[in-house]
Amino acid sequence: MEEKKRKGYKTKEGQKEADKRYLEKHPEAKEKKKISAMKSNAKRFIKEFAKIEDLEELENLIKNKKMEVLKMKELKKIYKEWRELTEGLMEDYPKTSIDCGESGVREDFSNYAELQEIISFEEMLELEKEYNKNN
Numbered sequence: 001m002e003e004k005k006r007k008g009y010k011t012k013e014g015q016k017e018a019d020k021r022y023l024e025k026h027p028e029a030k031e032k033k034k035i036s037a038m039k040s041n042a043k044r045f046i047k048e049f050a051k052i053e054d055l056e057e058l059e060n061l062i063k064n065k066k067m068e069v070l071k072m073k074e075l076k077k078i079y080k081e082w083r084e085l086t087e088g089l090m091e092d093y094p095k096t097s098i099d100c101g102e103s104g105v106r107e108d109f110s111n112y113a114e115l116q117e118i119i120s121f122e123e124m125l126e127l128e129k130e131y132n133k134n135n
Contacts, residue, residue, distance in 0.1 A: 072126075078113045079127040080135075100124035 009015040023030040046058070083098060086108075090096045097105050100121060110118045 075113060075119075075123075076127060076130055079109065079124075079131055082109055082112045083131055098128075100128050 009018060023033065046055070050058070086096060086098050090098075099105055100109075103118075106119050106121065106124050109124060113119070
C-alpha cells in the first residue's frame, strides 16, 4: 500500500491562513521567519547582483558588526566586574550608585572600562538588563 502524506489544508489559501494565525500567536516564530527571509535576500543579492563596490561595502559592514559584537561581549564581562565591585562599595559608601540614568555612574563605568568616550545611557542600560537577566 502507498502511504499518503497528511495534507494540512486542501487549498493553498487555507494553508496561508493557518500560517498567518500561527505567526500571530507566536511572535518569536514571526521574528525568526523575518530574519530568515532577510538572510536569504542578502545571500541572493550577493550571489546574483552584487558588484565589486557592493561587496567592498558589505565587507566593511561585516567587519564593523563583528567588532561591535566582540566589544559588547567584552563590555558585558567588564560591567559584571564593575557592578560587583560597586555593589560591595555601597555598603561602606551609601551614596554610591549603579543607576545608569546618572551621568556620573556612566562616567565611572567608562573610566573603569577604559573607554575612550563615556558610554551612552542606551548601551549601559543594555548591559544592566543583561546583567540582571543572568544574575
